[in-house]
Amino acid sequence: MNKATKSYGVFIRLATYLMLTLLAIVFVFPFYWLFTASFKTQAQIFVTPPHWIPSHLMWSNYTDLFQQTNIVRAFFNSVITSAGSVLLSLFLCSLGGFAFAKYPLAPGNNRMFAFVLGTMLIPGAVTLIPTFEILVHIHWINTYWALIVPGAVGAFGIFWMRQYMSANLPDDLLAAARIDGCSEFGIYWRIAVPIAQPALAALGIMNLIGSWNNLMWAFIVLRTPSMYTLPLVIYLMQGEMSTPWGMLMAGGVFTVLPLVIAFLLFQKQFVAGITAGAVKQ
Amino acid sequence: MNSPSISGRPHGGDSRSNWQALWKYRHFYLFVSPFFILFAIFGLYPLLFSLFLSFTKWDGITAIHWAGLYNFRLMIHDELLWRSLWNTLVIGVLYIPPMLILAFLFAQILNSQWLKLKSLYRAAFFLPAVTPMVVIAVVFSLIFSSERGVLNYLLLSINHLLPFLHLQPIHWLDSENWSKVSVAILVVWRWTGYNMVLMLAGLQAIPIDYYEAAQLDGATAWQSMRHVTWPLLQPVFRFCLLLSLLGTLYMFDEVFVLTNGGPGTSSTNFGLYLFNLSFTDFKFGYASCVAYSVAIVVFGVSLGINRLNRRNSEVA
Structure with missing residues (x-):
C-alpha cells in the first residue's frame, strides 16, 4: 500500500468516526434531555434558547413525584407484574421446550410442535377483545394476573428453548441421570435448566422489555390507581390542559432507569435476546 | 412420525401399545400441557369467539345481536x-x-x-x-x-x-x-x-x-x-x-x-x-x-x- 492510499484510508476512518459519533449523540440526546429536564423547573424546560446544561440540580421534581403521585406503588406493581410474567414464562417455556427437544419419540411430538409454531401466526389484535372478555368473566380485571397469565407461554419461547436444548443438552447426560434414579422433572430442573441459562437469560430479557414497557394492555385491564404500572402512570400524568413537565420527566427517569442500567450491565445478553427474535424466520 | 404404534388401526393389541406409548411418555405430555391449556383459553377460544363476534353487534355489556354480514358492509x-x-x-x-x-x-x-x-x-x-x-x-x-x-x-x-x-x-x-x-x-x-x-x-x-x-x-x-x-x-x-x-x-x-x-x-x-x-x-x-x-x-x-x-x- 502506498502512502497516498494510506492517508486516504485514515481520512475515511476519521470521517466515519466523526459521523458515527454525531449520530450516536443524536440517538442518545432524548435520554440526555429527559434526564436534564427532570432537574429543571417548568419555565427552564421551555426556555429559548434552551439550557443545554442545567445550571444546578433541582431535586424538587423528584420530591414532588414521591409526594404527589403513587410512583413507588407503581414501581412495585411494575416489578411484580414483570417479574411474574418473566418467571412464569421462563418456567413454562423451558419446560415445554425441554419436552419437545428431549422426548423425540413421544407420539405426536413433531405434529404438536408444528402446531405450536403455527400459533405464532395469530395476530394479537384479533384475540384482544375476547381475551378481555374472559378476564372480565373470571374477575381478573384490575389484578396482577391479568398482566401475568395471558401471555405466559408464547410459541416463540418454546421454540427458542427447544432449539437451544436440542443443540446443547447431551442425551447421554440425561440417560446417566435416569440410571441414577433422577425423576424426569428432576432432570429438567437440575440438568436442563442450569445448562440452558444463556438461552433463559436472552428469553427473559426479551420478555422483561415487553412487560416492563407494556402500556396498551395495562391501560385496558387496570382500573384503580393503586394497581397502575409505571407506563400507565406516566401516560396519565399528561393532562389535557396542564402537564407537570418536570415531575413527568422525573417519573420518566424512574421508569427508564432500571432497564437502562440492566442493559448497560448485560448488554451481551440483551443483544442475544433481541437477535433471538430473528431466528423465528 | 417417529413412533409406528400411533398409526395402528383400533385393534386390541395396537391400542394397548398406543396407551403404553402415551403412558411411557406421560412426562412429555405433562410438560407441554401448560402451553396447550393456556393456548386453548387465551388463544383458540378468543380466535373462535372473535370470528363469531364478527357477525354480531355487541358493546360488551348488553345482549349480543346477530348482524349477519352487516359489519362487512x-x-x-x-x-x-x-x-x-x-x-x-x-x-x-x-x-x-x-x-x-x-x-x-x-x-x-x-x-x-x-x-x-x-x-x-x-x-x-x-x-x-x-x-x-x-x-x-x-x-x-x-x-x-x-x-x-x-x-x-x-x-x-x-x-x-x-x-x-x-x-x-x-x-x-x-x-x-x-x-x-x-x-x-x-x-x-x-x-x-x-x-x-x-x-x-x-x-x-x-x-x-x-x-x-x-x-x-x-x-x-x-x-x-x-x-x-x-x-x-x-x-x-x-x-x-x-x-x-x-x-x-x-x-x-x-x-x-x-x-x-x-x-x-x-x-x-x-x-x-x-x-x-x-x-x-x-x-x-x-x-x-x-x-x-x-x-x-x-x-x-x-x-x-x-x-x-x-x-x-x-x-x-
Whole structure:
C-alpha cells in the first residue's frame, strides 16, 4: 500500500468516526434531555434558547413525584407484574421446550410442535377483545394476573428453548441421570435448566422489555390507581390542559432507569435476546 | 412420525401399545400441557369467539345481536378505516426506507475490523429499543413542541447561519401534514438500533472466506459489498422489512402517546384505530370483524410474497 492510499484510508476512518459519533449523540440526546429536564423547573424546560446544561440540580421534581403521585406503588406493581410474567414464562417455556427437544419419540411430538409454531401466526389484535372478555368473566380485571397469565407461554419461547436444548443438552447426560434414579422433572430442573441459562437469560430479557414497557394492555385491564404500572402512570400524568413537565420527566427517569442500567450491565445478553427474535424466520 | 404404534388401526393389541406409548411418555405430555391449556383459553377460544363476534353487534355489556354480514358492509363505507390504513401506509413509506438504510449502514460500520469502541456505539444506537415507549414519546413531544421545542430552535439557528435555506419553524405535532413525519422520526429513532442488531448478526454469519476470495479476485470494497454482502443479507433484509410492515400496521404506543392519532385523524394508524373502536367506542362486533378481515388480508399477502420470493430464489 502506498502512502497516498494510506492517508486516504485514515481520512475515511476519521470521517466515519466523526459521523458515527454525531449520530450516536443524536440517538442518545432524548435520554440526555429527559434526564436534564427532570432537574429543571417548568419555565427552564421551555426556555429559548434552551439550557443545554442545567445550571444546578433541582431535586424538587423528584420530591414532588414521591409526594404527589403513587410512583413507588407503581414501581412495585411494575416489578411484580414483570417479574411474574418473566418467571412464569421462563418456567413454562423451558419446560415445554425441554419436552419437545428431549422426548423425540413421544407420539405426536413433531405434529404438536408444528402446531405450536403455527400459533405464532395469530395476530394479537384479533384475540384482544375476547381475551378481555374472559378476564372480565373470571374477575381478573384490575389484578396482577391479568398482566401475568395471558401471555405466559408464547410459541416463540418454546421454540427458542427447544432449539437451544436440542443443540446443547447431551442425551447421554440425561440417560446417566435416569440410571441414577433422577425423576424426569428432576432432570429438567437440575440438568436442563442450569445448562440452558444463556438461552433463559436472552428469553427473559426479551420478555422483561415487553412487560416492563407494556402500556396498551395495562391501560385496558387496570382500573384503580393503586394497581397502575409505571407506563400507565406516566401516560396519565399528561393532562389535557396542564402537564407537570418536570415531575413527568422525573417519573420518566424512574421508569427508564432500571432497564437502562440492566442493559448497560448485560448488554451481551440483551443483544442475544433481541437477535433471538430473528431466528423465528 | 417417529413412533409406528400411533398409526395402528383400533385393534386390541395396537391400542394397548398406543396407551403404553402415551403412558411411557406421560412426562412429555405433562410438560407441554401448560402451553396447550393456556393456548386453548387465551388463544383458540378468543380466535373462535372473535370470528363469531364478527357477525354480531355487541358493546360488551348488553345482549349480543346477530348482524349477519352487516359489519362487512359497514367496512366498505368506513372512511376512518380506509384513512387509518392509508396513514399506516404513508407512515411506513416515510420511516421504513431511512430506517433500514441507516441500520444497514450502522451494521456495516460496526462490523469493520478497525473500529474501536464498538460496544459503546452499539449501546448508543440500541438503547432506544429497550426503553419504554411512553417515556420516549413524552420526551419527543417536548422536543417537537412548536414554539419552545429544541428541534425548531435548531431549525431557526441553522436558518440564522444560512438564511438562504429559508427554514421555518415546523408545526411538528399540530399540523396535519407533519404529524405523520413526526411519528416516522420517532419510529426511526426507536427501531433503527433493533434492525441494526439483526443485520449485524446477519453480517457476522457471512464467512470471511467469501470476502477473502473476492479480494483475491481483485474486487473493490464496493464490489464485495454489492456482490457478497448484499445478496447474502437478503433474507435478513426481507425479515426486517416484514417486521416493520407488520409493526406499522399494529403499532400503538408510539402514536397513542405522541399524537393520539391527531390532529384530526391525520396520524391515526390501523392499530390505534382498532384500539379506539374496541376500547373507546366499545364496538366489539365491528372491531372483531375489522381485525379479522385485515389479519386475513395480511396473511394472504405475506403468503403470496413468500411464494414469490421462493420462486425467485429458485430461479436464481
